[in-house]
Amino acid sequence: MAREYAEVILVAVGLALLIRTFVVQAFRIPSASMEDTLLVGDFLLANKFIYGARVPFTDYRLPALREPKPGDVIIFEYPLNTSRDFVKRCVAGPKQTVEIQNKILYVDGKRAIDPIRSKYTDPKILPVKSPNGRRDNFGPVVVPEGHFFVMGDNRDNSEDSRYWSFLSYKLIKGQAFILYLSWAPDAGAPEYTGLLSLPKILLYNLRHFSQRVRWSRIGTLVK
Numbered sequence: 001m002a003r004e005y006a007e008v009i010l011v012a013v014g015l016a017l018l019i020r021t022f023v024v025q026a027f028r029i030p031s032a033s034m035e036d037t038l039l040v041g042d043f044l045l046a047n048k049f050i051y052g053a054r055v056p057f058t059d060y061r062l063p064a065l066r067e068p069k070p071g072d073v074i075i076f077e078y079p080l081n082t083s084r085d086f087v088k089r090c091v092a093g094p095k096q097t098v099e100i101q102n103k104i105l106y107v108d109g110k111r112a113i114d115p116i117r118s119k120y121t122d123p124k125i126l127p128v129k130s131p132n133g134r135r136d137n138f139g140p141v142v143v144p145e146g147h148f149f150v151m152g153d154n155r156d157n158s159e160d161s162r163y164w165s166f167l168s169y170k171l172i173k174g175q176a177f178i179l180y181l182s183w184a185p186d187a188g189a190p191e192y193t194g195l196l197s198l199p200k201i202l203l204y205n206l207r208h209f210s211q212r213v214r215w216s217r218i219g220t221l222v223k
Helices: 002-022 195-207
Strands: 024-028 042-047 073-077 085-092 097-101 104-107 138-142 147-151 172-182
Touching: 024 172, 073 147, 085 097, 085 104
Parallel strands: none
Antiparallel strands: 024 042, 042 172, 073 085, 073 172, 085 147, 097 104, 097 138
């Protein structure tokens, strides 16, 4: 009997690892760079097989259904620190020309349509030669083969390709596609200070569970 239980557990763990590695993976949104499409505290699932999941410990990828295309919200390893995962929107692919003029994005010379929930929070247009000028004026640049240009939907508050250049296809993990939980930040919530703080955190969140969950966002598709 013990052996049968062990086999069932091993099979279940193996299947879970396979699914996480090659099919879907869960991610949490820690920053406001994709507001109002994605909010701080959103938990989402990413489709990993659509772009060809990477085989662990190798540079090999499984065959992809397709490459990322403009409009896709993608999860990837941050190029400057691959231990961190970022989420941004693909705005241009290989061989496309990207230019930003006074905050307005142009791809191949045509004005790109802003995502429906994107936003600009700073009315000022920064001069080209100012320290952060590339936020509002950038390019034109041509995206090289095997790379993509990504931007956050919160256009004035996003660390993206305007600052660290093009995103390599090798770093892309998957496409964000559905929210399975949304947990609103709470400035009054107790902070973790060690194991002794866990009961207080648990009790607080149980009391405020219904207020902190953004019920209307659960199950919504990422567009």
